[in-house]
Amino acid sequence: MxxxxxxxxxxxxxxxxxxxxxxxxxxxxxxxxxxxxxxxxxxxxxxxxxxxxxxxxxxxxxxxxxxxxxxxxxxxxxxxxxxxxxxxxxxxxxxxxxxxxxxxxxxxxxxxxxxxxxxxxxxxxxxxxxxxxxIPIIKALREGMSANRIKSVAGIINGTSNFILTQMREQGQSFADALKLAQSLGYAEADPTFDIEGHDAGHKITIMSALAFGTPVNFGACYLEGISRLESRDIKYAEELGYRIKLLGITRQTEAGIELRVHPTLIPECRLLASVEGVMNAVRVDADMVGETLYYGAGAGAxxxxxxxxxxxxxxxxxxxxxxxxxxxxxxxxxxxVREQPLLPMDDIVSSYYLRVRAADRAGVLGGIANLLAEQGISIEALIQKAVLDDNQAEIVILTHSTVERNIKAAINAINAHECVSAPVVMIRMESLAQTR
Amino acid sequence: MxxxxxxxxxxxxxxxxxxxxxxxxxxxxxxxxxxxxxxxxxxxxxxxxxxxxxxxxxxxxxxxxxxxxxxxxxxxxxxxxxxxxxxxxxxxxxxxxxxxxxxxxxxxxxxxxxxxxxxxxxxxxxxxxxxxxxIPIIKALREGMSANRIKSVAGIINGTSNFILTQMREQGQSFADALKLAQSLGYAEADPTFDIEGHDAGHKITIMSALAFGTPVNFGACYLEGISRLESRDIKYAEELGYRIKLLGITRQTEAGIELRVHPTLIPECRLLASVEGVMNAVRVDADMVGETLYYGAGAGAxxxxxxxxxxxxxxxxxxxxxxxxxxxxxxxxxxxVREQPLLPMDDIVSSYYLRVRAADRAGVLGGIANLLAEQGISIEALIQKAVLDDNQAEIVILTHSTVERNIKAAINAINAHECVSAPVVMIRMESLAQTR
Missing domain, CATH: 3.40.50.720 (NAD(P)-binding Rossmann-like Domain)
Known part of the structure; x- marks a missing residue:
């Protein structure tokens, strides 16, 4: 032989x-x-x-x-x-x-x-x-999906971050405590930047984007936002609204160009990706003929x-x-x-958004904030006002319908400038991960 | 070109x-x-x-x-x-x-x-x-897992049956009503035998078994048990105990030989397979090096x-x-x-079991049943006594620990012969689908 x-x-x-x-x-x-x-x-x-x-x-x-x-x-x-x-x-x-x-x-x-x-x-x-x-995801993208035009790929592709997010949700831990636990278990490095700030996921989604759409790799164009600024209250609020927060790598073919981004993302809890816990990984592929497929398994380990x-x-x-x-x-x-395609700047992506606003608990504030969103053409899908905090402050949690990121940023700037708003708006992107066929 | x-x-x-x-x-x-x-x-x-x-x-x-x-x-x-x-x-x-x-x-x-x-x-x-x-599961088994000794494959591989089971659980429909709906939606044939009695799933798990273990295909040796005798009360009881019932195709390498079987199966609701609903399919592979991987997508459709x-x-x-x-x-x-390997007769498989016993609601009956299980060396993991029915009858639902199927059959025969037991015991196999690495 x-x-x-x-x-x-x-x-x-x-x-x-x-x-x-x-x-x-x-x-x-x-x-x-x-x-x-x-x-x-x-x-x-x-x-x-x-x-x-x-x-x-x-x-x-x-x-x-x-x-x-x-x-x-x-x-x-x-x-x-x-x-x-x-x-x-x-x-x-x-x-x-x-x-x-x-x-x-x-x-x-x-x-x-x-x-x-x-x-x-x-x-x-x-x-x-x-x-x-x-997970044999490269083979699936390269060969298993070869009859399809791939529309999007979205994945939980950094086990360290997913472990931390799982801890924050299940145990109510702070980011710092969850990170410490991850480090003590060997799931996070002494310098965890690479994992928690999205670089590692960015490298992976960059590779999958090239495979999915037939472009050169272009990591420089990948938007990176990690989980280090996530607060457990946002994980809790998201859960109350029927969502989980996951660090997703996302790439999507749109008419205007390719989206390529890594950031914390609210996803409906009924999606399989929402149930991927701890250090496990999963990648969801949406393709024109086969529809949605998903691949799950261990993302690391010898x-x-x-x-x-x-x-x-x-x-x-x-x-x-x-x-x-x-x-x-x-x-x-x-x-x-293999062909270059334009990569969409983040201002041009379309998404729905989770916003958390801290403001004086005063009549008219809610309406004022809703108006600032409406001025940018943004409609509201859900809104909850959360328990009053110290100093007569309230937290308002808003889920928006789809809009262009440029508009949400303009609305956030306007909300931040509102006289009753006492802290910068927290914004987290959302993905429905709905079947598109 | x-x-x-x-x-x-x-x-x-x-x-x-x-x-x-x-x-x-x-x-x-x-x-x-x-x-x-x-x-x-x-x-x-x-x-x-x-x-x-x-x-x-x-x-x-x-x-x-x-x-x-x-x-x-x-x-x-x-x-x-x-x-x-x-x-x-x-x-x-x-x-x-x-x-x-x-x-x-x-x-x-x-x-x-x-x-x-x-x-x-x-x-x-x-x-x-x-x-x-x-779902590119053949490619995953044949190429993606090629570095591994595959230990088991378990899948929801018949969309018709999974749609019916989903309807029965979510809508509380009877099997007959759910089947009618499936037929009206085009998910089930006018003669649905092939899908609901496990033949279709049996063909598929037979092929995957050969791929996983390097044997010839041997459909004749595949145990087939469909969903047509499932009652919605069992789906409900299973849910109360934290389980879902799915029609699984299962093949497993054991020291004594290969298990190859299709039957309704209780699986813990926390497993990803438990969340696979409607006509969707998913296959879970357990392999010695990579551990658990799972593949999800549309199992049918043009x-x-x-x-x-x-x-x-x-x-x-x-x-x-x-x-x-x-x-x-x-x-x-x-x-x-490619080598022949012995296929385990069903009497020799090891599983845990869900049993539903209808019996007179009388002191000592529960103990009597527990004794009949103990006589076969079967220990009980959970037991609930359900609402009293007509004629002073009660239903007792038992989850057993692992045992050889021969023993559970002997215990069931003994229970059926018990003077207070008024209907044949309903038995459904269970799979923990736990990580084995």
């Missing part, structure tokens, strides 16, 4: 998991693939771990030795970050290696360059593990992520020797058909 | 949808595939419809002309049934055509013969649409099913000209590695 030689760059959590999956399920994989997959070489600073999980591999502390080794067929980049990783991946491609990577940052920021070189050097680059861990890495290794191994025309294109669309 | 010629057998709901998808999304498909897909020939008795959806195709009333036409590359079998369909598919394969089919009955009953001939004639056979309509058919057409079209070794095996595992 033919053997495919793997070179793994980085033997951390996912690298170790990958070696473990390839070892523990070697027989099952060979039963499917008809080829053996061997961890041939590994770059790591932890030789002890390497001995444990892949004792037969060559070890090196220099990852560039792996990408240069003539006997390596597939380079698995689990190095992380984007600068050295980029050099390693480009070097691997230059050397004619196929590449599997779980590096969302690398692909969202440098994917176009990487795919261009890969096309030139005629190698495969797979990245199932870069989005939503073990073995779930390794499951996706190894599925990519198997896919590539199976296609070694096939013609380029037989391959699924890197970004679902053939390179000559 | 190269053109791939499709021959469609049967221009009914899915056939019409397939032609529509290929027409309406032709540009998008070519952008992905780099080849044109043309509906070259169609067999139909409805030439009017054919003119409308694929005016450029050749028409014939004889499907055998399609499978024999030298210019047809891929035969799309949407004929339905299994006898003529089998002849057509075998003939197509014999003639060297690749095949796409949505025919779950055909594959569950004759898949082994079909795949054997296909291997001999070196053609591809794809069948994404045969299970769960537009366009969702056509979405899967056309995805298969695209996959095959892309692989025309590639070597056999480059293909994904028909049943996920390479033919020489």
């Amino acid at each position: 033919q053997t495919v030689n793997i070179g793994i760059l980085g033997l951390g959590t996912v690298g170790g998991g990958t070696a473990q999956v390839l070892r523990d399920n070697a027989a099952e994989i060979a039963r499917r693939l008809g080829r053996n997959v061997s961890v041939f070489m590994v770059s790591t600073r932890n030789v002890g771990k390497a001995f444990k999980v892949c004792p037969d591999a060559l070890f090196t502390t220099d990852p560039f030795e792996v990408v240069a080794h003539p006997d390596v067929d597939i380079v698995v980049e689990l190095f992380g970050g984007s600068e050295t990783a980029k050099d390693l991946v480009l070097q691997a491609i230059e050397n004619g290696k196929h590449v599997v990577t779980a590096n969302k940052k690398l692909l969202a920021e440098h994917g176009n360059e990487i795919f261009a070189l890969a096309a030139k050097k005629n190698v495969m680059v797979h990245f199932e593990a870069a989005v939503a861990g073990g 073995l779930p992520t390794a499951s996706a890495v190894v599925a990519d290794i198997i896919d590539i191994s199976r296609m070694i020797g096939a013609d380029t025309a037989n391959r699924v294109p890197y970004l679902a669309f053939r390179a000559d058909n | 190269q053109t791939v010629n499709i021959g469609i057998l049967g221009l009914g709901t899915v056939g019409g949808g397939t032609a529509q998808v290929l027409r309406d999304n032709a540009a998008e498909i070519a952008r992905r595939l780099g080849r044109n897909v043309s509906v070259f020939m169609v067999s139909t008795r409805n030439v009017g419809k054919a003119f409308k959806v694929c005016p450029d195709a050749l028409f014939t009333t004889d499907p055998f002309e399609v499978v024999a036409h030298p210019d047809v590359d891929i035969v799309v079998e949407l004929f339905g049934g299994s006898e003529t369909a089998k002849d057509l598919v075998l003939q197509a394969i014999e003639n060297g055509k690749h095949v796409v089919t949505a025919n779950k009955k055909l594959l569950a009953e004759h898949g082994n013969e079909i795949f054997a001939l296909a291997a001999k004639k070196n053609v591809m056979v794809h069948f994404e649409a045969a299970v769960a309509g537009g 366009l969702p099913t056509a979405s899967a058919v056309v995805a298969d057409i695209i996959d095959i079209s892309r692989m025309i000209g590639a070597d056999t070794a480059n293909r994904v095996p028909y049943l996920a595992f390479r033919a020489d590695n």
Whole structure:
């Protein structure tokens, strides 16, 4: 039986998991693939771990030795970050290696360059593990939905944030306390910025947007708003109104251009996405022929992520020797058909909104605020006035109907300037996630 | 650009949808595939419809002309049934055509013969649409999970039954009334046996079982129990206890063999599967490395099913000209590695159970029943005694802990023989669907 030689760059959590999956399920994989997959070489600073999980591999502390080794067929980049990783991946491609990577940052920021070189050097680059861990969402978007024009993708794609939001809702914890718990459980880094401010979700939705709509990756155009300023009162008010707040990555094809954004979002509690709790991930795809489909699973963790890495290794191994025309294109669309499309500025997106206004509890205030919304052509779907606070203040929670973001911002500016309003308006976007077929 | 010629057998709901998808999304498909897909020939008795959806195709009333036409590359079998369909598919394969089919009955009953001939004639056979309509679950099982040993698959894979169960729960309708509504909405056939007695779900779980565990298809060994005897009171009692009743197809690898069964099942209401309502489908896969993943979407309908058919057409079209070794095996595992495994008789499965007992409302009856369970080594997880009925009768609802089905049957026989028990015990199996990693 033919053997495919793997070179793994980085033997951390996912690298170790990958070696473990390839070892523990070697027989099952060979039963499917008809080829053996061997961890041939590994770059790591932890030789002890390497001995444990892949004792037969060559070890090196220099990852560039792996990408240069003539006997390596597939380079698995689990190095992380984007600068050295980029050099390693480009070097691997230059050397004619196929590449599997779980590096969302690398692909969202440098994917176009990487795919261009890969096309030139005629190698495969797979990245199932870069989005939503073990969920085969890249394959679903790239192959499962290939008969469709995809209309939108919306996902809970950062487990850290979803864990924090679940804690805030279920336990009534503050953001700070929930974050501390996430850190103590190993779900959040010491510096959690990347997860909680939406960067990680932004990288993932950027990749899915390119796959869905056949555009180059364009992370620079992705709007990022995290969960660090969310207050548990908003989660509670949303729940009273029948909604959950989730950090969503959203991308949508509209006539005017593509929406690409990450932000906390109110979604109706009856939607499946609303029931995705803790560190789990889920991605909802709306497409013209199939309608709504949803994919759920573990978005992180050594073995779930390794499951996706190894599925990519198997896919590539199976296609070694096939013609380029037989391959699924890197970004679902053939390179000559990948086209720039305008990305909508946030002012131009259409959404409905949750607003929380703190104002003096005085006759006429409510009407005044409603008028300021009406002046921007914004109609109100629901309004509740919440328990009076200190100093004769009340909180007014408003759900609006759909409007252009520019208008809601103008209305918010006007409300903030109202003499009875005592704190800046809190605004959270809403998505109905309704079936559109 | 190269053109791939499709021959469609049967221009009914899915056939019409397939032609529509290929027409309406032709540009998008070519952008992905780099080849044109043309509906070259169609067999139909409805030439009017054919003119409308694929005016450029050749028409014939004889499907055998399609499978024999030298210019047809891929035969799309949407004929339905299994006898003529089998002849057509075998003939197509014999003639060297690749095949796409949505025919779950055909594959569950004759898949082994079909795949054997296909291997001999070196053609591809794809069948994404045969299970769960537009959800790309075949691809997920066959490719997305390829790094895993799959442990179990459980799915809501019959929309008709799920619609009826949803109506019974949400509206308190009887089975008969819910079925009538389903028929009036076109969700159920005039003769609904195939859907409501579990045959359709059985075909689908049989196919998924083979894909998951690398065995031949073996529909004859699938246990089938439908929903026609379900009473709305059981749905209500289940709900009171925190459960929903769903018709599940279940297959599980155990040390003693493979479980393969379809039956109404209590599942905890907190599981995502419990929230899958109406005609929607969802499949939950539990695998050793990735853990739990779930796939949700439309399980039927012209366009969702056509979405899967056309995805298969695209996959095959892309692989025309590639070597056999480059293909994904028909049943996920390479033919020489597909192995018979023992299928567990129902008496040997392990499950927990919901029991409803009607008995005289008399002191000591409850204890007597509990003793009869204890005699079989069955412990009780929950027990509620329900409102007294006519004639001084009470209903006792019992949830048991896990036990071997043989034991629960023995206990039920003993309970039925109890002097105070006035009607046969109602038994419904339960599944916790808990994460096993």
